Amino acid sequence: MTAKKSAKKLTSGKLPQSKPYEEGKWAAEFTRGKGERRNWLMKSEPDVFSFDDLIAAKNKTTHWDGVRNTGARNFLRDGLKRGDRVFFYHSNAEPSAIVGICEVVKEGYADSSAFDPKSDYYDAASDAAHPTWFMVDVKAIDRLKRPVTLPEIKASVALANMALVRVSRLAVVPVTDTEWDIVVEMSRQG
DNA sequence: GCCAACGTTGGC
DNA sequence: GCCAACGTTGGC
Numbered sequence: 001m002t003a004k005k006s007a008k009k010l011t012s013g014k015l016p017q018s019k020p021y022e023e024g025k026w027a028a029e030f031t032r033g034k035g036e037r038r039n040w041l042m043k044s045e046p047d048v049f050s051f052d053d054l055i056a057a058k059n060k061t062t063h064w065d066g067v068r069n070t071g072a073r074n075f076l077r078d079g080l081k082r083g084d085r086v087f088f089y090h091s092n093a094e095p096s097a098i099v100g101i102c103e104v105v106k107e108g109y110a111d112s113s114a115f116d117p118k119s120d121y122y123d124a125a126s127d128a129a130h131p132t133w134f135m136v137d138v139k140a141i142d143r144l145k146r147p148v149t150l151p152e153i154k155a156s157v158a159l160a161n162m163a164l165v166r167v168s169r170l171a172v173v174p175v176t177d178t179e180w181d182i183v184v185e186m187s188r189q190g
Numbered sequence: 191g192c193c194a195a196c197g198t199t200g201g202c
Numbered sequence: 203g204c205c206a207a208c209g210t211t212g213g214c
Contacts, residue, residue: 043212069197069210092212150213169196169211 026071029079029174039175040080041087041098041164042138051088051100051143060140061105065113066121068133072172077108077134079174086138087175087183089164090147097147098183106137144187158182 032038042064044050054062067076080086081104088100110131113121126132153159159182163173175183 045212071197096213167196168194168213171211 026074026079026174029075032081038079038081038084039086039177039180040075040084040104041089041173041175042102043089043091043171045092046090047092050090051140054088054100054102054138054140055143057140061137063111063135063137065111065135067111067135067171068121068123069169069171072170073132073134075172075174076136080104080107080136080172082107085141085180087180088138088140095147095149095151097149098144098153098187099147100140100144101142101184102138103141104136105139108134108136111135144184146187146190148183148186152186153183156182156186 029038049062054060064076067073084104086102086104087098088102089098090096110128111121111126111133113119113135114123114126114131114133115128116122121133123132150164153162154165159165159179162175162179163170164175167173
């Protein structure tokens with residue numbers, strides 16, 4: 001899949017600097033107890049790659065490539081672990097909504113689209129020996145019984161602190177266990 | 191299509 | 203290293 005269709009021009013000549021996680025805003029997302037499973041949300045524009053496309057893909061699995069934002073990159077490289085659960089979110093959609101559940105089946109590895117000069121996601125600064133950009137493989141597990149829309153999420157007091165709402169423009173964001181359960185419960189109730 | 195939020199770039 | 207200009211995301 002590709003995260004979105006618009007071509008990117010990436011001309012940075014060096015690896016983006018990022019602060020050590022323990023100092024960063026998302027520090028807690030990079031540590032976990034033994035055997036702990038975390039939850040995430042990943043955004044895709046359905047016109048480009050929808051949850052139906054993932055269901056139709058071989059093994060219901062895709063490389064989640066094309067993410068070109070250092071915050072999201074850090075999550076892909078170091079945050080998402082095999083077995084973590086992921087909400088599949090349709091962005092720029094009518095309406096934007098969480099539509100399905102996936103599982104991480106392969107942890108962060110080099111995003112090869114950055115190496116392909118013909119790709120919209122080509123980045124001359126990233127090479128195989130020292131990749132700048134990373135991707136994971138996700139597998140579709142379940143479609144939600146019904147989509148849980150962004151307006152609903154915003155209207156929910158219990159979900160007011162979701163990273164999805166608090167920090168827009170991040171293609172990969174963490175989801176707490178509580179938030180996960182609330183969203184799933186909402187999807188079960190008409 | 192507009193624009194707010196915010197990340198990135200580059201001049202100094 | 204600061205910060206203004208610029209670019210991108212994505213809701214509306």
